[in-house]
Amino acid sequence: MTDAVETRSLRRTFPARAGRGGGEIVALGGVDLSIPSGSVRGLLGPNGAGKTTLCKILSTVLLPSSGTASVLGHDVRHETLAVKRSIGVVFGGDRGLYGRLTPRQNLQLWGALYDLHGRALSRRVDELLERVGLSGRARDRVDGFSRGMKQRLHLARGLISDPRVLILDEPTSGMDPVAVRDFRGLIGELTAEGRTLLLTTHDMAEAEAVCDEVTLIDNGVLLATDTPARLAARLSTLERVEADGVADDVLAGLSALSGVSKAHRETGGRVVVHTTTPAATSEVLALLVSAGVTALRTVRPSLEEVYLHVIGDRGMLVSP
Amino acid sequence: MRLFRDAFRFQAALTLRSPDTVHVLVTAPLYTVVFMAISRHAHRTDLAAYAVLAPVLMSLWSLALLTAGDLISRERSRGTLEAMVATPASFPVVVLARITAVTTISTVSFVESWLVAWWPFGVVVRVEHPLTLLWCLVLSALAMAGTASAMSALYVLLPTARTLQNSFTYPFYLLGGILVPVSYLPEWLRPLSRLVFLSWSSDLLRSALSPAPVVDELPRLAAIAVLGAAGCAVGGLMITRILRRVRSTGTLART
Known part of the structure; x- marks a missing residue:
């Protein structure tokens, strides 16, 4: 099985702000990561662990300081356009949508940004609205939607370009239990279609339920990668x-x-x-x-216990 | 072109659902009332064309600048800026199309200003050359969007660029011959004024309202188009370079 996502010695630093002693903050400290095609990889870590930095580099909006990262064999630094065409990004939460417009209008914009136009775009939008269960609300304004409905629209937006690799950032945040169950079913469908998914989450039950493998990350360093069951067995x-x-x-x-x-x-x-x-x-x-x-x-031990054991229970403390 | 069309259509829909975006539709008639009152008080009703056109051009220019800035900052706060940049679409084209949509909708302010001159003041400003007026308004809206897109590049780089934006209004009203004709400006300033597309726009719009035949119509329209295209090219180049820079610094989403 080839790797859909691969990073080698991937490092990203940011200059420390004044008052923090100068120097640099290491967001990613030489990460080696391989995600096989068609698999679901969970990325677990506390706030400030480096999850978002990794996702930003893979989605081409941030350049690595050193090392390499590639998506479907395309280097994120030098083959930006090819990476952009093969990746979809799904955010969590209420942001990332145009609340005053309908879900159809939202998806039409994102489709156009991925070079879909005319009838092909209309067809794709209809398919996705149906798939995420929003076709009955296609003409309503998004700002009247529940958080779970917005999440489903986020997912539809991420799928608009029919990407082979999908990055999901806290995708079930705010969903009710029924919607979460449906979402997990959808993840199964997406992997059955051969897509590769990278899922960042704090929800251990979700990671256990949908991920083929889980990577634990903290302070920009990968601590462990394995199946949820083997990770637990290790401990x-x-x-x-x-x-x-x-x-x-x-x-x-x-x-x-x-x-x-x-x-x-x-x-x-x-x-x-x-x-x-x-x-x-x-x-x-x-x-x-x-x-x-x-x-x-x-x-x-559950994945949550493994997570707490490896990362450490640091309460509300965020990594420097 | 299809991307431009779809982004234009999207912004038009968003603008119609966000009437505050086109506040010039309220401010332009108010400016017209002020200018018409001044010209009447000075017994210079022959300046009615200035009183009608100046508010339209002032409003469109300030709106183009405001939209250019707000577009970036709103996308940032909405959390869509990074997702948009992560798509294969040309970001400068998207920005240009969206600013153009707002300025195009706002050309309706010309009709409002005309009506204000007619109803409270009883002055009917005759459009002697309607085609010239139409072409000039369309090209001016495009040129404004193109020039303002350069402003949006600064917003990607500097979240506090609003101060700079404000300083781009009144100097351009003067250099653009909006408030007074360019021929009234000091001689040394006139060549500089001719580099500002607004000076060609304001002159030609006034010619379109004058009974005299329009002289050199095509070259004057071309001047607006060329200067607008130059602004657009500078804006596109700046956005591209600045996006490359913020990818490196990691400040794209920083507010």
């Missing part, structure tokens, strides 16, 4: 054991075991034991079984 040390009907003295015994980082009882009475080594998990299971506990299970 099997984060495994935890959940059990019902555990007596207080048994809970105390579990807490005393080496390799148990935390053991506590939840509101419903269930006991959750966090272990730091596979051996500790075995010991916990043995102790529970010997105490006559039969309702128990081991749980692999």
Whole structure:
């Protein structure tokens, strides 16, 4: 399988503003990334991690300081037009649309910007409005739309040029659960058509549900890339054991075991034991079984736990 | 050309849904009232053509500059500027088409000014050469859009370019012979004035309202077209160069 997106030693710096000691801020520090054609890659990272910088470079609105980036074999620095023709960008949130116009008028502009005109443009706009479920509201003003409807229009806009590579920046932000389910179905359709998707998100459940692989990024450095399941398996040390009907003295015994980082009882009475080594998990299971506990299970860490473990829980702090 | 047409159509639709964009349709008649009142007070009703044309040209020029600037800053705040630049379309053509749409719609202000001269003041300004007037208005609208597109390039680079924009209004009203004919300007200033397309526009528009035959109509129209095209070329070049620069500095979306 060839790579639709490839970066080699991709570096982007910005001059530090006055008062921050001069020098430079490293937004991307030598990123090597390969996204196979037809796959969905999730890009997870906290605010200021470098996700947006990477997306901007791939969409040609920002030049790299050094290194290379290519989309479908076209270099973003030297073959800008070819990259622009093969990529679609979808933003999240309320911005990025002309609220006083209809979705049809919005899409007609973006289609024209991708060299679609006349009947071909009208046909394409109709198809996309149908596909994202907005054909019934095609004549209404966009500023009366819900956030979820705006997101669907964003998606239609990103697809107007029928791009082979699609960058989705927080695409389900503000969508209701039904719309999110439909969106995930649409992602499946897009990949079945052979498109490559790069999805930046903070929603771990979404990344687990739709991504073939996930890349964790922080401070401009890629920390890990793997399938959501393998990424979680890599951190099997984060495994935890959940059990019902555990007596207080048994809970105390579990807490005393080496390799148990935390053991506590939840509101419903269930006991959750966090272990730091596979051996500790075995010991916990043995102790529970010997105490006559039969309702128990081991749980692999979710992507969210992996994310918090690798990136670190820094609360609201933004990278410098 | 199809991109120009579609961007023009889009901006026309957006403008009709955003009437504040064409505020000149309100200010031009007010200027006409002021100028007509002055000419009447001075017993110079022969200057009615000036009183009708000056507000139209002033309004169109200030609107072209304002639109050029607002277009960039509004796209920035709307979050569409980067997405637009990320498309394969020529950004200078899109900018030019959109400014042209606004200035074209705003030529309606000529009708308003004419009506203001007629109704409260009872002065009927006769259009003696309607075709000349029409061609001149159309070419002037295009030339304004072309020249103003250079202004929009500055807005990509400098979010605070509004101050500069304001300083491009009254000097151009004078150099363009809008308020007083170019022949009234100091002799040393006249060659400079002839480099401003507005001076050709204002002269020719006044000729279109005068009963005398229009002399050198085609060369004068050509002068407007050539100077407008030159402004357009400078604007296009500046936008292209500045876009290249902000791709490097990463300041395209910075407000």
